Amino acid sequence: MNYVEIVEKIRQADAILIGASNGFSISEGLHIFADNDAFEEVFGDFKRTYGIRNILMGCFAKWPSQESRWAFLSRLINHYSIDYTGSQNTEALKAIIGEKSYFFITSNAENHFELAGFAPDRIWEIEGSWKEIQCERGCHDTLYPLFPLIPEMASAEQNMKVPSELVPRCPKCGGPMAVHSPQQHPVAGDMEMQQRFQRFIQEYHGKRLVILELGIGWRNQLIKAPLMRLAAQEPNAVYITLNKGEIYIPDQIAAKSYGLDGDMTEMLGQLRQAIQEITTNNAGN
Ligand SMILES: [Zn+2]
Incomplete structure (x- = not known):
């Protein structure tokens, strides 16, 4: 597997944009579709x-x-x-992101990224969040x-x-x-997060942006399609997708993309380990 190459791209990045969906929740033991x-x-x-x-x-x-x-x-x-308060997988993400600028866009509503310690103003929960309620009538x-x-x-x-x-x-x-569900009644807070996301994209326009996609099904139009479009538009973007049995990379971005197929926890653990090894080696030189 090309972990070393991927890790080099991550290390060289100016910022990391993480997209996460159901597959990430499942890797943390929360399966919203399962009668298990x-x-x-x-x-x-x-x-x-x-x-x-x-x-x-x-x-x-x-x-x-x-x-x-x-x-x-x-x-x-x-x-x-x-x-x-976090999982093995969010700990791996912290190591992968390191000190770099980051932004999360996620359809997961359980608020795990914030609860794990990532900054709330850098997490756009586009389908809402369990952390908040709103008037159901939208008054x-x-x-x-x-x-x-x-x-x-x-x-x-x-x-x-x-x-x-x-x-x-x-x-x-x-x-x-x-x-809180923007699909029911969008509120000002939803607009604000969308603007923060847009500002992040603008800030790293033309720069080395790593788009790290975690457990998003190939048909997903809400996050996956926009992220793939962004990868196509941004000349220096790198697109990395982690999924189980559902790696889909269109030809248009194939040259700047990496697909890792397997168990989310194992793959994030491998990336974390590879990053730590390189960092330790460099510190020793
Ligand atoms: Zn009301």
């Missing part, structure tokens, strides 16, 4: 009572009440985000922190319901609150 053992263990009662077969289905279910809806959501977020534009509300809801949950007094309500209209 982990789903059974955490949500078996919801599955049998409401026919919810995976996390995604639960996020968009028509719940009989806000109390049930927030029982599902608080259990979900409590389990996957509240105690999360106003404010995002409110959700994580502080989760532990109490999750611990007070009984029989797949949270107590009514813990259900979040819109402070302006009194209506239900929803987990």
Whole structure:
């Protein structure tokens, strides 16, 4: 495998743009589409009572009440985000990025990059984030922190319901609150992150930009297609894609691209090791 060559490109880069999607979450044990053992263990009662077969289905279910809806959501977020402080894979990313300028664009909503210690103003969660809620009716534009509300809801949950007094309500209209989702109601915060992303792209226009794509399916139009277009437009960009069985690199950018096919954790670990070896050798010279 051409790890040494890839690592040289990363070391020479002026900045790293990381695109991450479902495949990265799966590598950290969060599979939003799967009816697997982990789903059974955490949500078996919801599955049998409401026919919810995976996390995604639960996020968009028509719940009989806000109390049930927030029982599902608080259990979900409590389990996957509240105690999360990083993984082997986010540690590998820190080593790979090093001191370089970076930006994340991700469709993952569990907020793991921020929780692992990356800067929130450099992470655009384009499909929203579990860290915040907004008025579901869209009566106003404010995002409110959700994580502080989760532990109490999750611990007070009984029989797949949270107590009514813990259900979040819109402070302006009194209506239900929803987990931050730009697809439902885009708010000013979404526009701001999009602008930060644009500024990052402009800042490194013409420079050595490494685009590192983690676990994005080949059909993905939301992140993958724009990143491939960017790679094509930028004369000095390098495009590196890590995926399992789904490496797709169009001819147009083949000359500046690297595809690594395999287990995400193993591949990030290899990159991390290769970078550390080169850094140590250089320090010794
Ligand atoms: Zn409202």
